[in-house]
Amino acid sequence: MNVKRLVAIAALLSLALPALPSAAATVTKPVTVKWNTQAVATLTVVTNYSAAAAQGLGAPSILANVNGGAGACSATGSGSETAADVDFGNVTPDSGANYTDCLYKNAVNAQVVTSSTNWNLAAQVTTGSVPADTQLCAAPNGVANFPFNGAALPVVQSARGAAPSIVSVAACPAGNLAINGTSATLATETNAFSSASPANIGHDLELVLKPLAAASGGSPTQVTVTYTLTAN
Numbered sequence: 001m002n003v004k005r006l007v008a009i010a011a012l013l014s015l016a017l018p019a020l021p022s023a024a025a026t027v028t029k030p031v032t033v034k035w036n037t038q039a040v041a042t043l044t045v046v047t048n049y050s051a052a053a054a055q056g057l058g059a060p061s062i063l064a065n066v067n068g069g070a071g072a073c074s075a076t077g078s079g080s081e082t083a084a085d086v087d088f089g090n091v092t093p094d095s096g097a098n099y100t101d102c103l104y105k106n107a108v109n110a111q112v113v114t115s116s117t118n119w120n121l122a123a124q125v126t127t128g129s130v131p132a133d134t135q136l137c138a139a140p141n142g143v144a145n146f147p148f149n150g151a152a153l154p155v156v157q158s159a160r161g162a163a164p165s166i167v168s169v170a171a172c173p174a175g176n177l178a179i180n181g182t183s184a185t186l187a188t189e190t191n192a193f194s195s196a197s198p199a200n201i202g203h204d205l206e207l208v209l210k211p212l213a214a215a216s217g218g219s220p221t222q223v224t225v226t227y228t229l230t231a232n
Helices: 002-016
Strands: 041-047 062-065 100-114 119-127 134-141 184-189 199-209 224-231
Touching: 041 224, 100 119, 100 134, 100 184, 100 224, 184 199
Parallel strands: none
Antiparallel strands: 041 100, 062 100, 100 199, 119 184, 119 224, 134 199
């Protein structure tokens, strides 16, 4: 009788007591997930460029400044242009002591599309060489000075109505760049540019001819200028 009562009481007690939680342990370990998205970049270069950054196929406009001498520039280059050509046509240095300056309007537009916010564009003569009697200067269109930099760089054609007077082959004017065997920086950017709104680095090219009275001879007929886009 007593045993049965004890068992019954124990059973009732077990029903009355709440369940106790079991002891828990929490351990955390971090995992770092990394990736490196490669910069996407394209470079399109056209010459004698239009207001839409298209390749010009007609005769280019070339402005002359003979600085009072008898030198001459071809007013429209050599005629119809083809992709990658900047053809000044026939140029004649002054037989006396005056420099001859020939400006090719809308010579080159370099268009950049890139996801990079750290990129630059440079130009350099890679085949042939600009002789000591000649200077090749790039003059920017759309900004006051090289290098280009901005959140928006639309196509801008040349507004120059005359070739600037340059009377030295030692250096190009302030804000311009000498195009020769040394890499010249045209743009240094901290902005990405989509295909809907690309970066346009448009520029004229001015050929400066030393007068024959001071020249040493040896002018080449052409050089190759290579444009290099580096996106990080």
